[in-house]
Amino acid sequence: MALMKHRGLFELLEKEGRGLLESNFQGLEAARVSSRLAIESMLEELAPNLWEDQLDRLVDFGHIISPQLEMNVLPALLHGEAVNIDMAFMVYVSHERGFLSEEDKCRIIECMRSLDLPVWHSHCSLDLVQKSLRERIQHSAGLQRMPLPIALGQGGVCRV
Template sequence: PQFVLVDTNTLQTLPKRILTEGWAEGLKHGLALDKSLLESFEKNASALKKLDLDVTTKLIKHSISIKAQKVTEDEFEKLGKRILLNYGHTIGHAIESITNYSSYLHGEAVSIGMMAAGHISLAKNLLSSDDLIRQETLLKTFNLPIQFENISIDNIKDRIVSDKKRTRGKVHWVLLKDIGSAMTNSEVTDSEITQALKNVSSV
């Protein structure tokens, strides 16, 4: 992008649920790509939820710059950089699709997807349990869901198989190896997926 224009005053006009799900995008950027952004969310959570104009504008600018950088570096998703923006999207997209985009807003589904991906990251000894708790705490602080309900785990797994990010029959998962540092992994086992989904199911 050559130019991005954002009117943060518009945030004051949004319904609470729409505003809340929007935080997931910035949190995703912090969790997957920039630890300092995540720390800004943690430090300024109260001001952000009150829509303090200065704090909110600075944080949104930071978040947009992260996405713009990855898109610029890897416009056609050939270098393995832009895909890191999809943290939480593999399961998030499945949840949206199964519910016909009616039960969960995009950010809500991605929030749940990030928790599931975090559990897979933990299972693969990439992410520490403390950092998984840190992610969960922050998502809850911004009133984002961390569990799904009334969806079959098998249905989600079936939908993942048709994920658009598959290459040569494998799903490229975006996982965390640290806060602010994501990676791709195409060797996630069926049992790891099942357990992660159980961990984020309300049943």
């Protein structure tokens, strides 16, 4: 949610993320604040759409290619790692489409790396991406609904 909805949360993770990892999210004010902001921003997105009537969902960010990637490489990647690889890929897509600045793209990828999150996997092939996109269309009422970051803490859903 930091990338798609809450710039302050992103900046907190960017600044305090290493310390949060080293402390196992224990005993630091940043742990309490980051957890609260993440939960609140997720609930703001999910609560009004419990029945998923609205298919343009920011919470789907990270879930375009990750399901296929995760299934192809089990148990090599944890779910969150596959989601992060998907998010990193979509950061590049957003930049290439002209939605995300070079500076923001670099900050996001650097933040991911600083948190020891993978940003690529060798199984993330063109074939896998194409298959994932086709499957996404089947589950999105015939449209490719692609949540993309457009600035730090701001996202949108690109319909293709």
